[in-house]
Amino acid sequence: MSSVKGKVGQHELEWLSAPHGKDGASQVKFADGTVWEVRWKKDAEGLWIELPHTVAGFDIGAEAQDEGSLTYRLRRRSSNEAAQGLSFLRAGAGEGVSAAGAKKKGVRVRAQMPGKIVRILVQPGAEVERGQPLLVMEAMKMENEIRASQAGKVVAVKVSEGQAVETGADLMNLE
């Protein structure tokens, strides 16, 4: 099988044969010419890998970004190392679409749980700061302020006061 070349964060790497399967082995080559033999086994939370110098387990989960791409959240088991918003970007393909949604145009504010809209605090056209309350939602008997995750302009309010919403429902669009 053919090799796959790309980048994760600051690391350029090339899989000398495209990996597949729940368990298997392949080789990965870095920009400085180092080649690592890699054996792996997938498990319920991520991956177990064997490298020439160490073995390590990683909990890995994918997260869908608003523009449809996937990034990954990862934690090395029994350690402090954690990262998120990263993905393997193939060489040549979409260099501009960097991780963590750098090209993101807008933000959709969504309901994280089922509940009821108590009050709407901003109207379309309003400029909001990061952390500013956008609306008040009642869920699990608590009033929760939903705040802006970044500064921007309110383009649309998708709900009205008193409305019941389900998890994932669009509440507001920011730009």
Add this chain to the structure above:
Amino acid sequence: MSASSKRAPILIANRGEIAIRIARTAKALGFPTVALYSDADRFSEHVKYCDQAYYLGGSAPKDSYLNVEKVIAAAKASGAKYVHPGYGFLSERPHFVDACEKAGLIFVGPTAESMRSMGDKITARNTVQAAEVPGVPGSKGAVKNGAEAAEVAREIGYPILLKATAGGGGKGMRRVDSEAEIESAFEGASREALGAFGDGSMYVEKFILEPHHVEIQVFGDGKGGGVHLGERECSIQRRHQKVWEESPAPILEMYPKTREAMFEAALRVVKQVKYAGAGTLEFIVDGKGNFYFLEMNTRLQVEHPVTEWVTGVDLVAWQILLAAGEWKSPLIPERRGASIEVRVYAEDPQTFLPAPGALNLIRMPQGAFVRADAAFTEQGEVSVHYDPMIAKMSVWAPTRGEAIDRVRVALDETRVEPPKKPDGTQLGSLRTNLSFLRRLSRLPSVREGNTTTDLIARHTELTQDEVSGQCSREAAVALSLYQLLQEHEAVAGGDQPRGASGSPWALLARREGVRL
């Protein structure tokens, strides 16, 4: 044991981890156990754990666990003699104690009378004042509106706290720093209290600086006698709800005289109200070692394992034996070493908003001096109808520093995962605070014992995104590998369906076919 055949059943009027925890001890003592369940809990662990189970009704608490008539009817139908209320739900409702008595059932807990004397916070403050226990300066009673609250605030000085008289768990509570904020804060808190407790009345309290939340566990014999079982510090809170509880209290290590004074105060209150069973007096201790009474919880607390670790006392066993007339007042238990408990919640680890949903995998920590109390042992659903706590875990060690190390390791072992789609993204809305707790266990301020109640707010690094764009070579290998495997699986239809046509050769052919 011959005693086991003679014991009368005990009905557990609760759900989740605490129902299981109570049933464990009841079984060990030889009491048959009766569980209750709602629609949402038909297949929950606590139902499977008990000897019998009775259906109450709909998922909403008012149709099931909060419905006195239904709970009493189930108790009678089951032949139970005792009713253990756990925490939350009916555990602090005196009218439920009355109803149990009327039905000839023994309520495992204090009398309705002592519950009433501690029931709402204003009555409680008056009760403890009679025992010469100081409270936090504040309004004499409920305040009607923002203007009245402002009047009190002018007297005692800002910042102040607005609190619901019927409140608990941080619901209906607001900090107010100036008169300008007071009107809207009053409105919001009062509406929240009305929604949560059916009572929107509010009172005012002075906001204590450098506050530590410290509570004293007591156990009374109902005749004025009793013991204390040391303190717990529960200062580390988000949204005014505890996530990390420990004993001994770091702040009291600096002020041992305060500790002794608090123990004495707690025992005076036990005597004053002739308290029966397990109870907790909550205090606020400021940075200089002054302490003020906050409220008394007339029930078992979520964080009681911390006390069980340092004293070796099974508090639920004491509760049940007292109800059965078999408890003998012991000496004040000696306390050894240090214990820490952390609570795993279904919530967003950055905003702490509840995030219940389907749960696909749970793995609790193991090992020496590690205890897990979980509501789940396998797949399940964290229901939107109830408190989103999934599990709690606690550890013991000879010193606090070693206990923190054990918590860190235990948290690294713990897994609570939602189901995943084939592309690796999660299915459903479940999130947990595990990543937050892992960071908390590594925070230098925690290790230093600098545990004021605003610790989480002070340390924004606890709730920030992981730094993006940087990772180790090993992580880069793991991540690219995982992504390529997922993508390959999506294209090839996966290694899975090992069904009728699922010979490895057929799969290989299909995979290659797709590639061509």
